[in-house]
Amino acid sequence: MTRTGRGNVAAALFSAAFLCAGAAPAVAESQLCQVPAELTRLERPLAHTGQRLAAGQPVKIIAIGSSSTAGAGASSAAASYPGRLAVELAAIFPGVPITVVNRGINGQDAAEMVARFRRDVIEEKPDLVIWQLGTNAALRDMPAEQISRLIQAGVRMLTETGADVLLVDPQFVPRVISKPETEGMVTLIAATARRSTVGVFRRFAIMKHWREVGGLSFEAFTSPDGLHMNDWGYRCWAKLMCAAIADAATRATTSAELAPAAQPDQKPGGR
Numbered sequence: 001m002t003r004t005g006r007g008n009v010a011a012a013l014f015s016a017a018f019l020c021a022g023a024a025p026a027v028a029e030s031q032l033c034q035v036p037a038e039l040t041r042l043e044r045p046l047a048h049t050g051q052r053l054a055a056g057q058p059v060k061i062i063a064i065g066s067s068s069t070a071g072a073g074a075s076s077a078a079a080s081y082p083g084r085l086a087v088e089l090a091a092i093f094p095g096v097p098i099t100v101v102n103r104g105i106n107g108q109d110a111a112e113m114v115a116r117f118r119r120d121v122i123e124e125k126p127d128l129v130i131w132q133l134g135t136n137a138a139l140r141d142m143p144a145e146q147i148s149r150l151i152q153a154g155v156r157m158l159t160e161t162g163a164d165v166l167l168v169d170p171q172f173v174p175r176v177i178s179k180p181e182t183e184g185m186v187t188l189i190a191a192t193a194r195r196s197t198v199g200v201f202r203r204f205a206i207m208k209h210w211r212e213v214g215g216l217s218f219e220a221f222t223s224p225d226g227l228h229m230n231d232w233g234y235r236c237w238a239k240l241m242c243a244a245i246a247d248a249a250t251r252a253t254t255s256a257e258l259a260p261a262a263q264p265d266q267k268p269g270g271r
Helices: 003-022 027-033 047-054 083-090 111-114 135-139 144-160 182-194 203-210 229-259
Strands: 059-065 098-104 130-134 164-168 200-203
Touching: 003 083, 003 229, 027 229, 047 059, 047 164, 047 229, 059 144, 083 098, 098 229, 130 144, 130 182, 135 182, 144 164, 144 182, 144 229, 182 200, 182 203, 203 229
Parallel strands: 059 098, 059 130, 130 164, 164 200
Antiparallel strands: none
16 A cells, blocks of 8 residues: 555544544534543554554454443343444444454353353454453452453463454443442553553543543433443443544554655664
């Protein structure tokens, strides 16, 4: 692809991030769903995903996790966050075949998810894996060191395939924040992701912003069980994640565009 072509792709991806964050059925909902950009920005670019989007090649995303990936609390499978993410991405990348596969199972913890990575994730040959975890570990008082080891081992399995990996931390809802261990779990996931050089979608901080800054009641984004999200919560999560993915893909393609061309006749260390 020429420099001009790569520049056009980067511009298109930038526009996609804007559209993803701004499109909504109503102005009021769009305003309620907005959060500061620093809460959605991923620390790491999604290099592999960005390259495939830039080339117009098919992108497969596997969403693996527990009940909030499976869609507990949603009115239908289509209203789960993976279902909504597929809709959001299709709207802004209409020329790219994008598949989002939901591999969430209610009640699972990190160890059970890692145990099925080979069958449910790796054999699917994904380009991006979104791994939601930590809620059940906090609710069940699982040892932090065990969770950290599981995350590192799981991320290693996934990145060895060449796929991008994005972690998702726990939800900010009554039954989760009532556990003293929850904030420590959020910190642990962020630190482990940083060591493993993958990004984290900061769901906990985003939902906390909805409640404490935006003034939303828990009932506005949480199902009656006080644990799972409702249709609005899943839809807004998908919208913000769509923006995060598009932005991280933009940074990946822009970095490639700005990188200096290799000099074939220059040896390592030469002048």
